[in-house]
Amino acid sequence: MNNSGENRAAEMQDMAMDIGKVKAARVAMINGPVVRAEGVRGFKVREMVMVGDKKLLGEVISIDSDKAIIQVYEETEGLKAGEEVVPTGKALSLKLGPGIIGNIFDGIQRPLQKIEKISGNFISEGIGLISIDPDALWQVELKVSEGDELVPGSIYATVQESSLIEHRLMVPPEMSGKVVKVAENGKYRLEDEIVSLEDNNGVTRSLRLYQEWPVREPRPMQRRMSIEQPLITGQRVLDVFFPLGKGGTAALPGGFGTGKTMTQHQLAKWSDADIIVYIGCGERGNEMTEVLEDFPKLMDPKSGRPLMERTVLIANTSNMPVAAREASIYTGITMAEYYRDMGYHVAIMADSTSRWAEALREISGRLEEMPAEEGYPAYLPSRLAQFYERAGYVKTLSGSEGSVTVIGAVSPPGGDFSEPVTENTKRFVNAFLALDRNLAYARHYPAINYLSSYSGYIKMLSNWFKDNVAEDIVSLRAKMLELLHEEKKLMEIVELVGEDVLPDSQRLVIEISRIIKNGFLQQNAMHKEDTYVPLQKQYLMLRTINLLYEKASKAVKDGIPISQAKDDMLFAQIVKMKYNIPNDNLEGFEQLRQDIESYYEELYRRYEE
Known part of the structure; x- marks a missing residue:
């Protein structure tokens, strides 16, 4: 280890010896990241300790008489029985102050860019609990x-x-x-x-x-407030169909290749949160490398400045120590609460909580705890609840308003939503945004399944939408969803006997549903007009689709065949409105309205003659 690392270890040793005359314990057993120490009189549960000659960082998780079980946040390779375990007198805590924004940390707030300068591409053991730069002015x-x-x-x-x-x-x-x-x-x-x-x-x-705060303890506030404002994302399937509340919780479950990371990138870039905390928890190294390389290059569309100027990245890849992965989501949410207390609205992207749960399972197995469903520990639900319940819209101690919105990606093996992490997450979140493999393979992005997803924030946010967008936007949303559910039933019949047996009114439902799916729910992140869509345009798009449906439906009821009631050019024009009508000039919707009105007026004239 270089001199810089040795100096940090010496500083931590001095800090440890200052807490009193607590005698150091000795390592008795080593099982991966789990260490048993003996002679721990004076140690406390959840206390941070330094293990072995390299001063590896660890945390006491249980004490029995003079024996303690410690989870170590660094690689334990080379650690030997009989080496010292020294207490520090405090819990695993974060240093909260200037220097967090724009930084990239590991799971216990050690800055990776600084570590690279000290020890190269890998975190060397015993590097110490370095944090935000103490020498910066x-x-x-x-x-x-x-x-x-x-x-x-x-x-x-x-x-x-x-x-x-x-x-x-x-x-x-x-x-x-x-x-x-x-x-x-x-x-x-x-x-x-x-x-x-x-x-x-x-x-x-x-x-x-700066101030220090233990990561596992929620930061205090005056009171929680009801959620009455949406988190505006510019993504139509979310803002209108399954809205998120500021201070709310959402799960984004999906199998491999369904677009979880891409969806979270879009939310990080376009949501109207003041600050983004992105936690890469146990993801593959190449995926996290892509995030770490891409985020610093992204521009914040609202300010024109680099997105990193309001972003914090926490990277704990699958080959990093498993105990630090378990701590990473607490590190992220503590940082988020700190900025919330300043009066900011913070959004957390946790990618993915399944890898975090796997870290819990591995540590639990090494502790020889009784496993529950699929080997996960019995306390998995309570740990998930503790994480998601730290979200909220609050009145802070300073009297301002702030919020923490938590969006957790879930990676169920094989896309099985009945597995324990997905099922338990579903119990603690108010929005469930189920990613669908078939939609992803059909290049329909975001691949959020509009039939199995839901949002519990509709009623909470309905007054906001009526006051700030349009009086009928909530009823329009319900009508479009009803058409999609009806289309699902009709397609089951079509797959058996073909579309020709359906009456024209039902065939029209299928055609309008295609417009809803292709023209509204499908969104192109690479198109400058479609990557972000303001709420007013989203509403006008829905209203245009609804007008088309009402006019075509009336024509069909009046005996005009579907072949005439459905004009291919007009229907294609409606699908392309998301590209053809600029976000900053919505006058094109009035022209679309006139085109729809004039087509059906002309159609009726022809049939009356």
């Missing part, structure tokens, strides 16, 4: 004066972390008091003291440019 603007009374969540300074994100330094939840000392505006490092607080007992405490 940040321009700080103080927001308080001497004599001010500060409470938990009060903003005492701001830092322009990127051109898009103002970092608001907040009083930690456990601190309050009167300001007795304030630094001047200027450039400071993370460890510099910029404000001193004196509490009611006369104890003075320092406020710096």
Whole structure:
């Protein structure tokens, strides 16, 4: 290990020895990432420890008398029985401050770009708990004066972390008091003291440019608020058919090749969240490499700045230590809660929770716990619940509003949605966006199955849609979904006996459903007009399809044959409206309306003659 790594290990050793005269324990058993230590008097459950001569990072997960089970977040190759285990006196925590946005971390907040400079392409053992850069200088603007009374969540300074994100330094939840000392505006490092607080007992405490928070403990807020705003994504199948709420939860299950990662990329790029936290949890190395290479090149369409200026990436690939994979989603959601507390709306993309659950299963097996369904531990449902329940739209301690929206991809083996991770995830999310292999193979993207997906946010968001889009948009959505469900039943008949046996009214349902699927639900991420669609255009598209259906349906009921009621050129024109009508000029919909009206007026004139 190089000098930099040795210095970090020495610093952690000093920190460990400062916590008191707790004697170091000894390694007694090693089973992959699971280590048993003996002589652990004074250790605590969930305490972070340093294992062995290389000071590997670990966490105590159970204690029995003077024996403890520890999960190690680094490779244990070369670790020997009898080596020391040293406590640190604190839980696995994150350093929360400027330098998070735009960074790429591993599962326990170690910056991968910095690690590459220290140890090359692989994380060397014992590199220590390095985090955001302590030597970086940040321009700080103080927001308080001497004599001010500060409470938990009060903003005492701001830092322009990127051109898009103002970092608001907040009083930690456990601190309050009167300001007795304030630094001047200027450039400071993370460890510099910029404000001193004196509490009611006369104890003075320092406020710096960061705070620490244990990853497994939800950050406090004043109260949860009801979800009344949608997360606008620009993806028609989501915004209109299966909307997501800001502060809500969604599952994105799908087998291999169904487009989970691509869908999450679209959501990360186009959703109206202020900050994106992308967790690559146990995915293949080549997939994560693509993410890490592509994200820094993506431009934020709203600001014209690089997307990384409002993004945090957490990469824990399938060949990284399995215990760190288990911690990665807690790392991501803790960061999200931190920015939520500043008053931002944050969206988390977890890809994928199935790999996280597999890490739980592996560790559980090494602990020799009694397995439940398909070998997963019996506490899988509660762990999933703990993760998804940290989402929410809240009033923060500072009095502002913020939200964390969680979108978790699920990778069921063989696309089997009845397996335990998918089934249990379904219990804790309000939107279920089922990706369909047949749609993906037919090049229908996003490959979200419009028959088996659902959103529980329709009722919560209906007033918002009526007030901000159109009064009838919710009823239009219901009507289109009803047509799709009817078409599904009719296609079962068609597959048996052919379409010719159906009455014209039912054949029309099939034709209109094709327009809904190809002209509305299918979206081209590579087309400049179709990759993102504003809500008003989405509504006008639906209204145009509905007008076509009503006019054609009336013609069929009045005895005009389907061959005349359906004009191929007109129907094709409706399908192509998503490309032909620009997002910033919607006047083309009025022309489409006139074309539909005039065609059926002319059709009736011909038949009346």
